[in-house]
Amino acid sequence: MDPNDFIRHLPDDILHHIISLLPFKSAVRTSFLSTHWKHLWKEALLDSVHDVITIEAAITAITSFVDDFDTRHRPRNKWGLIFELGHGRGSLVASISSNSSLKLDFSAGKQEFPMPFDLFLKLNLAPPNRLSRRYMFDWLLEENHPSQREQPPSNTMSVKSLHLISVSHLSNMAVSSLVPKLPFLRSLTIAKCNGLQSLQIKEAKGLRKLVVLDCPHLQSLSFEGSSLKSFRYRGNLVSFRFRGKCKTTVLFGATVGSSWKTSWLISDKVL
Template sequence: MGDWISSLPDEILFLIISKLAFESAIQTIFLSKRWRLLWETALVQHGTEEDAAQAICDFLANFNEQDPSKNTRKFQFHFINGSVVLAIIAPNNKLHLDFSSGKQEIHRQFKLQLEFNNPQNFACSCSQPSPSLSAFSVKSLHLISVNHLTNDAVSSMLKNFMFLETLRITGCNFLQSLSIGSDTKLLNLIIFDCLQLEFLHIRSFKLRMFRFRGLLPSFWLEYHYNLADAFLDFRQGPKSNSFSSCDFDSVLLAIKNVKVLTLCKWTFQALICPSLSTFLAEFQFYNLEELWWIDNSEQEYDSDPLISFLKLCPSLERLFVTIDPKSYCVERSATCSIQAGRNTKLQRLKLVKLDGFTKEADETLLAEHLGEVVTSEPLILASADGICLRKLIHDPLYQPKQQSHERKCSYKSVEVKDMNMLCPKHVHMGL
C-alpha cells in the first residue's frame, strides 16, 4: 500500500501538522523525507539588529493556526553580524527563541536587561499593532543561548510581549548580569545553566514560581511574597567566595511562604542559619508541604542540618533527600543549631524518600533522627541506585548485627517486592 498521505499538497500536510500536539508534530520528521523537509520549512529573513524585533513581531502577527497558508511555525532571522535566531511557535502561546546556531563569540561577557508587561513600554512597530498582535499573544517564552551579539535585540523584542506569563532562560554561557522587570503579568521564571551569571535582579509583583539551577549569583529580589514554588539548585556552589548570608536575606524572605521547595544543605548551613539569628520573631516555613533536600557525600553522614531545617517546617507532608557526591559542601559549623522553631513537631509528614545513600546504616540513622521531630509514622522508602526500592520499618525490638553502641537503631530495611508500587518523585526532579 502506497504512502498516499505524503503525496498530498503542502497546504493539506501543514493543516494536518497544525492539528497535532507540538510533541507529536515534531515526531512527523521520522515518517519520511517529505515530512522532514516540511517540518524544517522555515521563513528566512536577513537584516540588522534593529530589524529583528520587527521581523519576529510580523512573523507572530501573521501566524494563524487555522489557515494552512499562515501556520508556518518556524522563522529564521540572520543578523548581519553572523548571528542567527530560530523562532519556533509551539501550542498554548509558547515561543522558543534559539540563538545557539550562527556566529558565537567566545569569552565575551554581557549584561541583559528585560522589561516587559508594562503598557508604557509597549513599543511594537508592527504595521497593525492592536489587531495583528491579537492573532498570537506570547504567554510563554524560552530564550536559548543569548549572546552579547544578540542581547540588545532580545531586550527590544520582549517589550512587545505584553501578556508574557512564563519566561525561561537557558544556556546563556557568558551572561554576567541579568535584570528582569515585570509590572503585571509574569508568574513563572526559570533560569538554568547560565554559569557566568554574577548578579540577578528580579522585580515581579505576581511571581508564583522561581526555578534556578547553576552557581549561586548575588541576588536582589523585590516584592516576591507570592512565591509558591521555589527550585534553588545551587549544588555547584556560589559564584563568588565573598558571598555572605546577608546577601541571601531577600531570597529567604521570598521563599518563606512557598509550598514546594528544593534546597541544598550547604545553602542552609552557610546562608540561612546565620540569617535566622537576626530575625526577632520566630521564623518558620508555615506553608511548606513538599521538600527536596540535596545533600553532599561525607565519610560520616551528618543529619543535623536537615533535622534543624525540618523544625522550621510544621506543615511538611513529603520529604525527599538525595545524596549527590558532587554537591558543594561547607565545613561543619555549630551555627546550624537553630533556636527558631525548636519546639516544632511535624504532624503531617506522610512520605520520606531517600536516594543515593551508600550505607544503609546512614539511612536507618536518619530515620531514627526523624523520629525525634515527627509525631506520626510516615512511609519511608530508600533506593541507592534508583532501581531497587526498600522500605524502612520501625521495630523497637529490632537488633541489627554488628551494631555499635553509638549507632543503636530500631529501623530495619525490607526490600519492596510489590513492583506495582510507584516510586514517588519530587515535582522538581527531572527538570
C-alpha cells in the same frame, strides 16, 4: 540496517510532508528520533529567510509574523522562521506554538569565546486581573499610549510564554526591545546564555513563572514583580535579589565547585 525499515529510506521531502501533518508539539518531538531527524521539523514547519542582515531586522520580522499568526490565511504548517544572518552571525530560529508560546533560539550563532554582557528586561506587564482581550486596549491606552486611541491592539500581545535560548551580547539589545511588546507574558524561560553576567527583570507585574537554566557566567539575578508563583534556577551559585510580594514555589539547583547540589523550597511565605 533493517531491510524492513522503509521509513529510514524515505526522501526528506516525504518526511517533511509527514511531519507537517502532525500537531506542532509532536512534530518537534521527532527531533529525538535520530541525528537525521534532528532538524527535519524545522525544515518542514519553519520558513527560511536569507536576506536578513541584522538581528534587529529579524526581531522586526518575528514581530510581524506573530502579529499575523492568528489570521485565517496562514498555512497550517507554518509555525515560525529560520533566519540566516550575515557577517558570520549564524542563524536564529523563531517558532510559535498554538498555545501562545514563542521560542527564540540563537544557539546556532553561539560564539566559542562569548563576550560578557548584562541583560535588562523591563517587561511592562499587564496586571494579572486584566488578562482577557477585552481589557487589552484599555490597558494600552492607560499605561503606554494615551494619545493613540485609534490604534487597535496587536496580536503580538497574545504571547503568554517566551523561551530565550543562547542570547548573546550581539542579540541581547534586540531581545530587550522585543520583550516590552508582550504585556500579557506570564512565563519566561532563559537558558544557555553564555557570557550573561547579570539578569535584571523589572516591572514584571503579571509574570507568574520564571526559569533560568545553565547560564555559566551569571553572577547576579534581580527580579521586581508582584505575581510570581514559580521560580526555577539551575546553575552556579549567584546573588539573588527579589523585590515585591510574591507567594512563590522555588526549585533551586546549583553547582558548588565540581559537585552538584540541589535544594527544594516549597513556600507560601511572601518573598
